Amino acid sequence: MSSKSRISIVGYGRVGLPLAKALKEKGYDVTGTVTGSEKRDQLVAEGLDTHILSFDPQPQGNLAAAMEADVLVITIPPSMRAPQDYPAILESLADAAANSGIKKVLFVATTSVYPQTGDEVREEDATHEASPFLGFSWLPLEETFTQRDEFTTTVVRFSGLMGGGINPGMYFAGRELKGANDPVNMIHIDDCVGVMAAIIEQDVWGEAFNASADKHPVKRDFYTKACESAGLPVPVFSDEPSPYRIVNCDKLKQRLGYVFKHSDPLAALDG
Template identity: 45%
Template sequence: MNITNKNLAAYQYLIESIEQSPIQHVLFVSSSSVYQNINDWVTEDNKLEDENSILFQIENAFKASSGFKTSVIRFSGLIGPNRHPGRFFRGGKQVKQGDTPVNLIHLADCIGIINSIIEQDAWGQTFNGCADTHPIKRDFYPFASEQLGYPVPEFIEEESLHYKIVNNAKVKQVLNYRFIYPDLMQIPQEAYE
């Protein structure tokens, strides 16, 4: 299930409907944005989620249901076909927080992780979905822009940095998942087509 509406009441209604159905498992696609910016690594188990995040509250509502088992996948920023990161800052858009790491994942790995959870019956768990590497924006976005022949984006200098680095170790350990595109700086151009 992947619904972009962040209306908690609507999700509560959906949960009640699922509980009255024969559905036994739900795979909830969430976002690594539920983690606070702590300027360090975040994992599924270190309790660094933003308690005020509606998305985090929705995750918890699904996990609290006794009528079915829910696994949550917290994907980072999506890249892949029609989502080349070199296009993210074209047209003169400026990049903030240039010295902070990126948290991205290719669509092929999103699908691979989803399939692994289903095939391995890995229900009742939370997983992060993010590539292995986390280059800083100041290195990554010019590289991605140059791949497409676009001008390198400009960076806004900021004194205070706010970031998180999403750890993907659990998905590799529990699911034995091997990333198709683990290194963001090594993704071939055809992977974006």
């Protein structure tokens, strides 16, 4: 892809902002969105083209500016305050992309699209089963984009995020955690950025990719270390079984030739 291609990132957040900085360093023309003027002014001062865009669930702000691109990257997660609005938000973005003439979309999804069967899951194992965390299925959300004819979409399904200021131990500090010996699926923000940049640079569209670190430490080891490294109380572990899945990333590594920067989440907690 030409270095002159314009990339628009809806959601300069935990994944979107470091991706923007990485792509800009590679010579791409990058624009993106935040929800408030203070953050916009800060990023503009840092040299990042930034516009205000929020949803209630209809778009509020400069949606048109976000659609002036060759590639649209969507990195906005569901709001925990109003997760029921998420499908309508994505629908409005898909409609806007279709009307704008954008031909390539990269949508950040989650491995919650897979059932927790205790087995390895690959891209073709996605189901319409509802996520226990959100109460709705992720697959129709992906299909909001993948089933459109006006553009071609690649979906990247991330496991639990870590790094870049995200300590996964904070969610479980001092709490009871079942399935102490079950494996965890994590991905470092550095690898989120690396995977997405690889998709854009290699011009790979119309695909779905799992993105999760190669190694899967058990909950007891991972969350003990995560909490201790942050000075948080360690979870109270129970060996009582808990549903889980092991995310397989062979397709990502074979199709993109991607090598994880942080292949072992346990080691990645060291810094």
